[in-house]
Amino acid sequence: MLLNSVLCSTASLIPKVDHGNDFDIIGDTTEGALLIMAHHQGVFYEQERNKWQIIEEIPFSAQTKRMSVKVKSQKSKVKSEEYIFSKGAPESILEISNFIQIGQEIKPLTPTKKIEINKEFEKFAQKGLRMIAFSYKTSSPVIPNLIQDLKNSPLNLKERGNKNGPYQNLENLEENQIFLGFVGVADPVRPEVKEAVEKAKKAGIKVVMITGDNELTAEAVGIKAGIIEKGEDILSGKIFRTYSDKELLAILPKVKIFARTYPEDKHRLVKLYQQLGEIVAVTGDGVNDALALKQANVGVAMGKTGTDVAKDAAHIIITDDNFATLVSAIEQGRNIFIHIKNAIKFLLSGNICEVIYIILALILSLPIPTPLQILYINIATDGLPAISLAFAPDDKEILNKPPRKTLSILDKVDFNYVFLTGALVTIFTIFSTLFKPDLSIVFTLIIFVQQMILIDLFLSHKHIIPNYRLLFNPIFQVAFWFPFVLHPLLLYHPFLQQIFKTTPISLPLLIVLFIYSSLILFGIKGVKKFLKI
Structure with missing residues (x-):
């Protein structure tokens, strides 16, 4: 069985720095685990592969769930030294086996014995182990260095003369074989996966497992991962x-x-979920996953164990092969999207207020900001504050909200927020002209009020009092106070006064305008309540 596991395999091992106690696996991880098992039992795969020549190979097939090789000893030139090894899913190997080897004796594999074997491997599968069974046949009853004295077995001598025996008809590789046994390969669920699955469920993401493993193994893994009960x-x-x-x-x-x-089946499932209107992300690492990865809205390949075919078919490659990383990426992606959306809303609300005010000012003969003043507002007070929104704190509850169903950045609620906030700023500005219709006051107030909108969007519409500590972010502090620090230069410096057409405003009046502009936060609170944000 150990010889089978090293010859009927395409994987290889690379020793780590501790020289043999641990290995990196090149190729399929399950086959790699079998090579490590053989290594620990004293069967070294490189030595054995040098002793044997592979004459013919039937690669692993998702349909048959097995792989077979026909090998010949490198030291022998006679055909009688040829052997066939097969490995795969237990039910698949039992299907091609008519005999069973128990110790040094080979007996017919009866239906009753097959039932016993099935019950045995089901016990292991229920523990979440991946079951791999082994079988072989040969034209000679002796396999050097592994089986001793089989040629002296009376049963073997009889079987050698039987055309239906295990030592005949090597041309048909996968039939009439001798069942050797099976092993259970543990691929434990990482501790963080269950929490990640729970997060995904709260985020409105349905997690589905599509596997080639048998139902019992899939159920055990699914329960441990929290996918099913x-x-x-x-x-x-x-x-x-x-x-x-x-x-x-x-x-x-x-x-x-x-x-x-x-x-x-995987490809068909992806298409069916898409017909249900779902946005489908598929994770996979093998050639068998390529169709589904290509069909998915988002194909995610494994960076460590993934094949080149899977990586080429995927849109994203996870370098640590960890499902929890994918959920974390979704969380980060949603927060980045919110930051981008808030920056757009900040810029649009400011521009909307300017447009509405200028139109009304023309109608009502109110002070109209000069083109240079508007340009200054768009560069100095819109630019840096909008950039600061990229560094806003992430929403820790973002995964408790359902995913978007549309591709548009701003939805109806966002547009209503932009328009109502812009209208609110306009009302505040017009109301200030009732006190004193002065261009410098209008210019100052538009700048101050827009900075108050920044507070709401930096907090992503959260209440200010419970989250005021988030406003101590250094980037926010610079972006928020920069226009306030720069603005007095435009009001009091003679050269800048001439350029921007401003007149001095007394310090008490500046303080009053600051307090007055902060009152818009109450108006924004009303807008959020009305829009149920």
Whole structure:
């Protein structure tokens, strides 16, 4: 069985710096685990592969769930030294096995014995182990260095003369083989995965497992990962393929795990979820996942264990192969999107207020800001504050909100916020002209009020009092106070007065304008309450 695991394999090992106690796996991780098992038992894969020549190979197939190789000893030139090794899913290996080796004796594999073996591997599968079974056949009853004295077995001598025995018909590799046994490979769920799955559920993301493993292993892993509860439905690929698309569309929302699936099943599932209006992200690492990765709205390949085919088909590559990283990326992505949206809302609300005010000022003969003043507002008071919104604190509750269903950046609520806030600023500005219709006051007030809008958007519409500590962010402090510090130069410096057409405003009046402009926060609170933000 150990010789089978090293020859019927395409993986290899690279020792880490501790020289042999641990390895990096090149290729399939399950095959790599088998090589490590053999290494710990004293069967070294490089030495054994140098002793044997692979004559023929049947690669692993998602349909058959097994792989086979035909090998010949490098030291022998006679055909009698040829052997066939197969490994794969237990049910697949049992299907091609008519004999079983127990110790040094080979016996017929009866239906009763197959049932016993099935029950045995099911016990291990229920623990979440990936089950790999092994079988072989040979034209000679002796496998050097692994099986001793088999040629003296009376049963073996009889079987050698039997055309249906295990030592004949090597041309048909995958039939009439000798069952050796099986191993369980543990691929434990990372501790952070269950929490990540829970976060994904709260974020409105449905997590579905599509696997080639059997139902028992899939159920155990799904329960540990928090994808399903014990007793929930699992749909096997065999049953899945009997359903029409219409039947599947009706049951897909209820099923969270699909087991023993083929690559085309995964591709079909992605298309069906998309027909339901879902935005589908698929994670995968193998060639078998390429179709689904390509079809998905977002294909995510594994960076460490992923094949080149999977990486080429994917849109994103996760370098640490960790599902929790994907959920973290979604959280960061949502926060980045909010920051971008807030910056756009800040710029638009300021521009809307300027447009509305200028139109009304022309009608009502109110002071109109000069083109240079408007340019200054757009550069000095819009630029730096808008940039600061990129450094706003992340929303820790962002994953408790449902995902967007549209591709537009601003939705109806956002546009209403922009328009109502702009209108509110206009009202504040017009009201100030009733006190004194002075261009410098209008110019000053527009700048001051826009900075108050920055407070609301920097906090992403959160209440100010419980979150006031977030406003001590150094970047926010610079962006917020910069226009206030710069503005007196425009009001009191003779050269700048001449350029910007301003007149001096007394310090008490500046303080009054600052306090007056801060009152818009109450108006913004009313807007948010009205829009249910």
